[in-house]
Structure formats: structure tokens, C-alpha cells
């Protein structure tokens with residue numbers, strides 16, 4: 069089969085051994101790549117109930133059949149592991165030259181098992197693998213360490229690395245690349261740190277196996293032009309994801325004061341137009357002609373690359389209305405290698421808990437010096453409070469109380485859309501594959517103009533449809549979804565690129581089946597891990613944060629809005645029915661069989677009664 073190499077590189081860090089492993093062709097076409105491949109490997113090769121920070125966990129770096137080939141935004145890579153934050157399936161997706169280089173090196177994925185005795189970094193050049201000493205890199209921030217590695221291995225090498233937060237196993241530590249791209253919100257950087265692995269550097273020089281290179285190139289060239297000609301293109305290039313700040317404010321979903329309100333009085337101080345006036349340059353991921361990384365100078369005069377989620381969570385959510393200050397926090401988060409969403413949520417928790425008397429220390433919304441200090445305390449585990457927050461919101465609320473202040477689903481903090489008045493988006497967070505994340509079903513833009521307050525079967529259907537396209541199709545082929553989401557570049561371009569790469573003649577529907585299989589296997593993995601750890605899976609796991617039910621908005625055009633628990637539960641039921649999952653949110657035996665997951669059925673059936 070073309071498109072895939074059919075090979076993964078397995079690196080056992082305990083034994084300091086690397087071997088090439090053939091991947092079964094059926095497995096590749098059943099899961100395609102990226103997320104699908106990662107969850108299948110975790111299911112097959114990890115013991116149920118492992119400690120995510122133990123050497124038994126696997127760190128998986130996976131690409132897909134079109135990754136690294138010509139085509140709009142194919143420079144992305146998936147990083148996955150059992151999450152130390154949620155104890156379920158965890159992954160992230162980031163732009164990096166690593167994606168392109170891994171393709172050229174000859175692998176569909178790299179799997180790291182075990183733990184290096186000493187701080188190390190791995191250098192991969194085609195089939196050659198070195199496990200190198202990283203004493204001189206350990207302790208460095210991600211910007212300095214990446215620079216040093218590029219000097220050593222050439223500036224076009226692909227680098228994935230962790231910062232001081234990953235080294236300290238902060239549970240929301242991410243993996244960073246290219247000084248400002250980040251992936252792995254559920255603590256994938258902590259897993260890398262637990263393996264004493266500072267960085268992965270990849271170089272490749274081989275020609276990837278492609279079925280019809282000429283047609284692939286021609287189609288890619290046309291798709292690039294098509295993207296550029298879309299009416300939304302010029303404004304996208306101007307503001308990128310930052311335009312969402314004004315959109316969220318207009319639609320009352322901008323997270324404000326730890327997800328208590330959906331509008332922020334100072335939103336114009338942090339929005340896309342303010343960013344435009346400050347912009348000094350633009351960056352992007354490899355193979356992209358719609359580059360959206362907006363670089364500004366922060367409060368200390370350093371460059372910082374902004375995105376919507378970062379600015380909302382480190383801005384309105386903690387009461388900061390000055391973009392330069394927000395940009396400083398954002399840059400530091402990238403240098404420490406910590407998730408900006410998790411960090412903004414932890415700070416929001418602390419301020420609200422302080423104001424409600426659960427934490428003795430006094431903290432105010434928007435108090436920049438105090439916030440800066442707390443951010444560093446969390447990222448570096450410097451104080452007791454910082455250390456507790458570094459363990460995640462579930463832990464923090466078990467220590468300090470104020471469960472209502474902990475805005476998360478399954479332990480993963482909610483990304484930047486408030487859902488007091490958005491039941492469909494609340495469902496999307498509730499059932500996302502990794503805990504609260506908009507990457508699966510960003511239904512909110514559809515929802516605000518399609519019966520916003522309804523809890524209808526149609527809404528559940530839309531959530532699932534988007535989940536399959538975004539959390540399935542794009543995560544499996546491993547390409548950036550933004551040209552489709554933001555410019556309206558048709559999905560068919562990606563289907564064509566996939567077919568020319570692989571020689572298969574798939575339609576979008578075929579990819580949707582793979583997506584459903586992936587989602588169902590991910591759910592099965594969560595259930596397996598929960599039960600192996602002595603917890604019982606139930607539908608409450610798929611509930612959004614309690615605050616959206618109990619504390620209505622107190623200001624703005626939607627004052628008084630809140631979610632209805634009973635109706636939410638009905639909406640959740642519609643969603644389960646569509647997927648063939650039972651009332652607990654567990655896949656039915658017949659569903660597993662229908663999706664070709666018979667082996668999963670027998671494993672799961674031994675742990676729990678399937679319906």
C-alpha cells in the first residue's frame with residue numbers, strides 16, 4: 069500500500085534500543101493514522117490501569133498518509149499517551165517540521181516506551197537513531213533549547229521538545245515546537261518528562277511512497293490556489309484565530325472571570341483589531357499558505373505568537389484587558405511548555421476560590437504582578453498553591469474545595485467558549501475524546517444561528533457530524549483543519565489528496581466510518597482505564613462543569629442564561645443513541661462488532677457487562 073510507509077519506529081528508552089516494526093496494512097486502513105493509530109497502539113500495547121507517568125506508558129508521535137506531502141496545511145503531527153491529567157486517552161496536534169521530516173525519514177509513527185536513566189534527547193536521521201545525553205539542555209526553556217538543537221543538527225531539522233514544566237511533570241505540560249506551537253493539553257509534555265526525554269529531533273531525506281505523485285502535486289497546487297481565492301482569506305491572514313475574540317464577545321461566549329460571564333467589558337483591549345495594530349510578523353506551520361500565527365511584542369518587548377484560546381484564557385478569563393500583558397503570559401507559557409488553557413483555568417480557579425474564601429491568599433481579577441507570579445509558581449511548581457494547581461483542577465478542588473470553580477470535563481480544563489447559553493457546545497465539551505476540548509466538535513458557530521437554546525436531536529446530530537470530521541477525519545489523516553473551518557476549503561480536496569497518496573478510492577463516507585471506529589475505540593479505552601483503576605464509568609462523566617447549570621450569567625445581553633440539567637441529560641441521550649452507546653455512555657456489543665472491534669468487545673466484556 070502506498071501513502072503509508074507501513075513502519076513504526078519503536079524506541080525503548082530503558083534499554084536504549086530502537087527497532088523498526090512493520091505495521092499491519094489492515095490496521096493502517098482501519099485507523100488511517102494520527103489519532104486513530106495512536107489509540108489502537110495504546111489499546112494493544114499498554115497494560116490496563118498503568119500509571120501515566122510510569123515507564124509503562126507510551127509516548128506516541130504519529131503522522132498520517134497525507135502529512136508532509138504537498139497540500140494545504142499538511143505540516144501537523146499528533147502526540148498521544150495515556151493522560152496523567154485525566155487518566156484517559158490524551159493527545160494533541162501541533163504544527164512542526166517534525167511532521168514533514170518524519171514522513172521523509174520513513175515512519176508513520178514513533179513510539180517511546182520505558183524511561184531513560186538520565187536526561188536524554190533522541191536524534192533520528194532516516195533509520196539511524198541516537199539516544200543522546202541532554203545534560204546541557206535539561207532545565208532550559210523551550211526557545212533556548214530548540215535554538216541549541218537547531219545549531220547542532222541543522223536549522224531545517226524537526227524538533228519536538230519540553231520545557232521546565234514538562235521536566236517537572238506538571239500535569240498540563242505540553243510539547244512545543246518552532247517557538248510557539250504547542251500540542252498535548254492533557255499533559256503529554258509531562259509524559260515526555262517522566263521518560264527523561266527532553267527533545268526529539270528528526271531529519272529525513274527519503275522520498276515518501278505516493279501512488280500518483282503527478283496528480284497529487286497538481287491537486288495540491290489547485291487546492292492552494294483555491295484556499296487563497298476564498299473570500300475569507302484576506303481577513304484570515306490579517307487576524308487569524310484572533311478574530312474570534314470579537315465574535316465570542318458579540319455572541320456572549322467569551323470566557324470571563326473563570327467562566328462566570330460570557331462578555332468582558334475590556335474585550336476591545338485584547339481583540340483581533342488591537343492585535344493587528346501591534347503585529348510585527350506572521351508565522352505558520354510547514355506546507356501552509358494560510359498562515360495564521362500572529363506575532364506581537366509583549367509587555368517586556370519580546371515576541372509572542374497569539375491565538376484565540378491563549379488570549380481568551382489568559383485575558384478575559386482572568387480579568388486582563390491589556391494584550392501586551394496577555395502576550396507576555398502567553399510567551400512564558402510557550403517557554404515553560406505549559407498549556408495556556410490549563411494555565412488560564414488554574415489561575416481563574418485560584419482567583420475565584422480566593423474571592424470566595426476557599427484560599428487564604430488574596431487575589432484579584434486582572435492583578436498582573438500577582439498573576440505573573442502565580443503563573444510561574446504553577447509552571448515551576450514553586451509554592452504549595454502552585455504545586456497543587458500543577459496537579460490539575462480535580463486535585464486542586466479536592467484540596468481547597470470550591471468544586472464550582474473547577475471548570476473542566478474529566479479533568480481537562482474547558483477551552484475558551486463559555487456555554488451558559490450554548491447547550492450544543494456544552495455537549496461537545498462533555499463528549500470530546502480527550503476531556504473538554506473544542507477540537508472535536510466546534511459546534512458553537514453553527515449553534516448560535518440554529519436554535520441556540522434548543523436541546524434537540526438535530527443538535528446532537530450536528531455535534532457528532534463535526535466530531536467525526538474534526539476529531540476523526542482531520543486527526544487521522546493528520547492535516548490542519550483550519551483552511552476548511554475558516555476559509556471553507558472543501559473537504560473533497562483532502563479526500564482526493566488521500567486517494568492520490570494511497571491509491572485507494574475512498575469517499576468521505578469511508579473516512580467517516582474510520583472516524584466512528586476511532587471515537588468508539590477511544591471511548592472503550594477510557595472505560596477500560598477507569599475500571600482498571602477501580603472507578604466506575606457513568607454518564608455523569610460526560611457532563612459539563614456544574615457552574616453552567618447553577619450560576620446564571622449576571623450581565624450582558626443574555627443575563628440570566630444557564631443550562632438546564634434535565635434537558636442536557638436528554639441531549640446526551642440522543643448523542644449516545646446516534647453512536648450506538650448505551651445509557652452509561654458505553655459502546656454496545658453490537659456497535660463494537662459493527663465497527664470491526666470484535667476484539668475490543670471481548671476485552672471490554674470481561675471488565676464490564678456490555679449491553
Ligand code: PTT
Nearest residue numbers: 160161162163248249250251252253375377407408548549
Ligand atoms: C490545542 C490548544 C489550542 S487550540 C490553542 S490555540 W487554537 C492553545 N495553544 C497553545 C499555545 O499556542 N501555547 C501553549 N503553551 N499552550 C497552548 N494551548 C492551547 O492548545 C494551533 C492551531 C490552532 S490555534 C487550532 S485551534 C487548530 N488546532 C488543530 C487541531 O487540534 N487539529 C488539527 N488537525 N488542526 C488544527 N489546527 C489548528 O492549529 P492541542 P499549533 Mg495545538 C502556541 O494542541 O493539545 O490539541 O491543543 O497546534 O501548531 O500550535 O497550531 O485557537
Ligand code: SF4
Nearest residue numbers: 141352353356360548
Ligand atoms: Fe498552521 Fe494556521 Fe496554517 Fe493551520 S492554518 S497549518 S494552524 S499556520
